[in-house]
Amino acid sequence: MDNRRLFLFKGLMWILAGLAAAVAIVRFSLGLGVSTALSDTTPWGLWIGFDVMGGVALAAGGFVMAAVVHIFHRERYHAAARPAILTAFLGYGAVAVGLLFDLGLPWNIWHATIYWNIHSALFEVAWCVMLYLTVLALEVTPTILERTPFQRTYRFFVKLALPIMILGIMLSTLHQSSLGTMLLIMPFRVHPLWYSHLLPELFFVSAICLGIVMVMVESTVTSWLYKREPEMEMLAGLARLASIALACYFVMKMGDLLRQGKLAMVFDGSWLANLFIAEMLLSTVIPMVLLALPAVRRSFTGMWLLACCSVLGFVLDRINASGLSQVWATRRFYFPAWTEFAISLGIVAACVLVFFFIQERFPVDPHGLEEVEAERKAREAALPAFAPFAQVWLGEGWRKAAKVYSFLFVLALAFGLTVAPKAQPAVNTPAVRAVGASILQIGPGPRYVYFDHKKHQDEAGGPKSCALCHHLHQKGDVGTPCVVCHGNMFLPTSIFNHETHVADLHGNASCAQCHGKGEPIRVTPTKKCSQCHDKDMMAANPVVKTFDSKWAPSYKDAMHKMCIPCHVEKAKDAALKLPNLGRCGACHNSGTQSEKAYRAEFPVQTAAPGRP
Ligand code: HEC
Ligand code: HEC
Ligand code: HEC
Ligand code: HEC
Ligand code: HEC
Ligand code: HEC
Known part of the structure; x- marks a missing residue:
């Protein structure tokens, strides 16, 4: 493997995946009590805040790029469309996996398909995830089929593409906002700075912003990892779009606070207010202002940093809205157990690995594919697969790397299993005798x-x-x-x-x-x-x-x-x-x-x- 960066990065991902696999075993054999810091007062933790709320929002790149390229025909963003849709597919897959971890009875996840409760916000969420995941799978299919012998099926899917894109955009709109709807039903829990009747709309608009900056992060990171020329023109365009979208979001958010008479609350110095300020600065204000400057849009590092900053800010927003902003009401501070972090990071790592796998084998980003192919050819030409004098099979490059990866995975798995908590869940709790006169x-x-x-x-x-x-x-x-x-x-x-x-x-x-x-x-x-x-x-x-x-x-x-x-x-x-x-x-x-x-x-x- 010539590309050391990529090699180390993938190695890290495999370690994270191995650790998560160990925790997964503990979670599914011993239950949530052992593997999380959740309680009845704080039943939603990192897995909901980051994996589900954050995951859905991070996947927003898919529908935003689909709309930009296929509906508004901005062809210069074409190169970003396929990676964005693939990311959305993997992101939603991660959401589904994250949910499986978080549900107390994960084997009942299919219930929503048959036992309908049409008055439940979660019902809408569940159906949107299911339908959109299906649609995304259909959107990814042409990429997989393009360079295979199944050309007739490929052409069939290409014909299907536009209606499916439109369906996908509609479902995304519904779903991004329905995550906000879910919070609407807890006015006594969500802190007033986050609670608003416009939550669904705010979630939708912020998802669009996040979608754009996420595509920027993805494009910059892959070009860095694969040591490729960054597509500056496209990035600059995205940066401009991002700063406009962020400005809309900012106006909406502040206008909403003003409308509700809550603007003063932002500056009351409480830690939640400060958290709110931090979130707005990171996600919106700083990237919005700086990305509007042409000088910044010419700098690769600048755009990369600002996009990451905004992504972090928006993920923080989701975590705040669905978790931290509820601490004031429950008065129980929850800090995730390390096992929860392990699962969250592990799911992300697994997605990244699948992304690389597909990216290197299918024409997600034709540039990338050709480079990988060329690299492989060069390696083959340089090394005889079988060294006749030494009588040694030198193997292919990927095989060597695969050995290292699987070794790292197993090592992390073993380490995780030794350090993971093994106590039985606290079911055997003696009840305490009631005392006192009244x-x-x-x-x-x-x-x-x-x-x-x-x-x-x-x-x-x-x-x-x-x-x-x-x-x-x-x-x-x-x-x-x-x-x-x-x-x-x-x-x-x-x-x-x-x-x-x-x-x-x-x-x-x-x-x-x-x-x-x-x-x-x-x-x-x-x-x-x-x-x-x-x-x-x-x-x-x-x-x-x-x-x-x-x-x-x-x-x-x-x-x-x-x-x-x-x-x-x-x-x-x-x-x-x-x-x-x-x-x-x-x-x-x-x-x-x-x-x-x-x-x-x-x-x-x-x-x-x-x-x-
Ligand atoms: C009329 C009073 C009452 C109502 C209403 C009530 N509970 Fe309880 N619940 C109790 C008592 C008493 C206990 C046992 C003692 C304790 O935990 O303090 C208990 C215990 C529990 C426990 C196990 C102990 C623990 O704290 O983990 C859970 C879980 C629980 N209740 C959930 C619920 C849920 C969910 C609802 C609403 C559907 C509910 N309860 C409604 C009185 C009530
Ligand atoms: C007051 C009613 C009562 C009397 C008296 C009684 N048993 Fe039992 N026995 C039970 C019950 C109830 C069970 C069910 C198991 C349990 O709860 O321990 C049982 C279970 C058993 C078992 C099943 C094994 C076990 O321990 O689970 C045996 C054997 C047994 N009894 C033998 C006897 C013998 C021998 C006597 C007389 C010396 C006797 N029982 C007197 C009520 C009684
Ligand atoms: C054949 C009659 C008989 C049957 C059937 C019987 N008991 Fe008893 N039980 C007694 C007698 C007699 C005493 C002792 C009374 C005393 O000490 O004043 C007693 C005492 C008790 C006590 C109080 C003393 C202790 O052991 O803590 C409990 C509780 C009790 N029984 C529960 C049960 C239960 C539960 C069952 C059914 C599985 C049962 N009994 C079946 C006759 C019976
Ligand atoms: C026979 C009916 C009845 C039963 C059984 C009953 N409650 Fe109540 N409970 C009431 C009524 C009526 C009130 C309202 C009293 C009032 O405030 O005037 C009440 C009030 C309460 C309150 C205060 C709620 C508030 O908002 O003021 C608590 C706590 C409570 N009950 C707990 C329990 C628990 C725990 C149990 C079971 C061990 C229980 N109750 C069983 C009828 C009942
Ligand atoms: C002497 C022991 C004893 C005491 C004290 C006792 N229980 Fe029970 N309770 C039982 C047993 C045994 C059963 C199961 C009876 C059966 O199913 O035949 C039961 C059943 C119940 C049930 C029915 C549960 C069901 O599945 O239908 C309720 C409710 C209940 N108890 C509440 C209470 C409350 C509230 C108190 C205190 C105010 C209390 N019990 C005190 C022994 C006791
Ligand atoms: C609404 C339900 C309810 C009613 C009515 C009720 N009790 Fe209780 N009682 C309870 C509960 C619940 C406890 C506490 C249970 C425990 O210790 O786990 C209790 C506890 C007790 C205790 C034990 C207290 C201790 O700390 O040891 C006594 C004695 C008692 N009750 C007597 C009575 C008497 C006498 C009456 C009727 C005048 C009565 N109760 C009516 C529910 C009730």
Whole structure:
């Protein structure tokens, strides 16, 4: 391999891909809990912010160039069209892969195709990704077929090209904006500086800007890597386009803030405001101003740097909008685990490698292809494949490189597997006993639900209310804390102790009482628990009418099945004026003021007493 730059760069990509492969194994075998820093409060992290939101935006080059070249017939950009469309295809592929990593149940990803929820913003997003990915595959096909013997199929696809391009541009428009739509439904989460009714439009316009600068980055980087003459005229044209598009975006964004009366918020000095300023400077202001200068447009380095700066700024914008801008509402700071970075970088690396692979074999950029071909020919001419004197097979250049690459990949994979977290997910979480007279804290850790026992008791009819919630007691008790039986947050717990039963029911004489007389002993005894414990343990409860299983459901299930139906019912009660009582937020409001008050009063948590 003569081109050292390219060789090192590809080697790095293979290392990243190997590391990501290791993390992927951990993620799919042990789950999200082990492989990410995500939580219920911050369910969207780097993978959504960067891979999905960023990936889609980075792929915008495809539809922008398709429109510029094939609709507006700006032929001088022709050379950029195919690489841009290929990038878009790979970018969307990366989005789909990124989603697979992020979804809790990735094998259900096809559900959106059959179980339609036409009121969901995600429904639109899902369909646009699927359709556009298909369209992009069709747009890339002619490139693959052009120099193959399948000329008839090739010509068929070429004929199909224009309608497909138009379809692609339409879908892109829908999709780029629908990512903004998705944020529209969380006005209480997204910081006001990012939240706007114009989010879909802003996302669309910024995608156009990003598309143009992304094409610039791609073109400059490939010409540097392949040591090729940069196409300065095309780049300068793109730079001009970019500065115009960026100016439009800037006016729109600032006008929108002005319209909403939020302009002062930009300068209030909070770190989110500063983040906003940084994002606007990087993505828009600096590139817009400098790219408008003819002197800058004559400099390769200048254009390269500014395009990168703008790309960084826009990716930051997507990460801000879908992640960082929500920290103020959740008050939980999330920093991605290294494994999340590994996956994100690995997906990008894999895309880059596929890009190179296709670029070097198919006429994506005919220049490049011819150069690679010439280089290969020269190498073949210089080296005999088989050295007859030494009796050694010297191999082809690519084979040597491939050996190095696969070695690096395996090395990174092995390294990743050794350092990746291997702990089991924290499913086995004991529930914590509620303590205190009036306020009960249920559940461990920073997430908890306040439950005002006294208020509920009074609300539900005072002394007679108990059976509404307390369905089982330990013998001789009234109101055993639920946690004594529902002892695990996520897993069912057995409340049956075989030994004490045998002892209490007089040893060997007891067996027949439960297992049946003269019958073989089975794991499922003939007698139901309630046949002995109807009076002494059970309260008349509408939720659990019988008691025939020793398995107490998980604490979470017990609470939800007990608390939510009543809340949903009471939410309809107009007299109460609590329409949101049935929603998650009525109980799950972590990070509230009362946490401090609660801690001051009850500093120590008492762990659940273990069950037999
Ligand atoms: C009526 C009150 C109530 C409502 C409404 C409610 N929950 Fe819960 N939830 C609880 C209680 C109580 C627990 C268990 C104790 C704890 O975690 O503090 C719990 C636990 C959980 C847990 C497991 C513990 C954890 O923090 O990880 C999850 C997840 C959860 N709820 C999700 C939801 C979701 C999603 C909704 C809305 C569909 C919801 N809950 C609605 C009361 C409620
Ligand atoms: C709305 C449902 C509800 C009603 C009504 C209710 N309780 Fe409770 N009670 C609970 C929950 C939930 C807990 C805490 C569960 C835990 O510890 O995990 C609890 C806990 C208790 C505890 C144990 C407190 C501790 O810290 O050890 C006692 C005792 C109790 N209840 C008695 C009563 C009595 C007596 C009544 C009737 C006057 C009653 N409860 C009515 C839901 C209810
Ligand atoms: C003495 C042990 C014990 C105590 C205390 C207890 N439970 Fe249970 N609970 C059980 C068992 C066992 C079951 C399963 C019964 C069955 O399915 O036959 C159950 C079932 C339930 C269910 C029905 C779940 C379903 O899948 O339908 C709910 C809801 C529930 N418990 C809530 C509570 C709440 C709330 C408390 C406290 C106020 C509580 N339990 C206290 C043992 C207990
Ligand atoms: C109070 C009712 C009761 C009595 C009395 C009782 N068993 Fe069981 N037995 C059960 C239940 C319930 C199971 C189901 C498994 C479990 O929950 O441990 C079981 C399971 C078993 C098993 C299956 C293996 C296992 O441990 O899972 C054996 C063997 C067994 N019992 C033997 C006996 C013998 C021998 C006696 C008399 C000394 C006896 N049992 C008395 C209720 C009873
Ligand atoms: C043949 C009658 C009988 C059956 C069937 C039976 N129990 Fe019991 N259980 C008893 C007796 C007797 C005691 C001890 C009473 C005492 O100590 O006052 C007891 C005690 C208990 C206790 C409290 C003591 C302890 O072990 O922690 C629990 C909980 C319990 N049983 C659960 C169950 C469950 C769950 C089942 C069904 C799988 C069941 N029992 C089936 C007779 C029975
Ligand atoms: C029998 C019906 C009923 C059950 C069961 C019930 N709740 Fe409630 N809950 C209410 C009502 C009614 C209110 C409103 C009380 C008020 O503010 O006047 C309420 C209020 C609350 C609130 C305060 C919400 C707010 O916005 O003020 C919390 C938290 C809560 N419940 C948690 C729970 C949990 C946890 C459980 C299960 C252990 C539970 N509730 C079970 C009826 C119920």
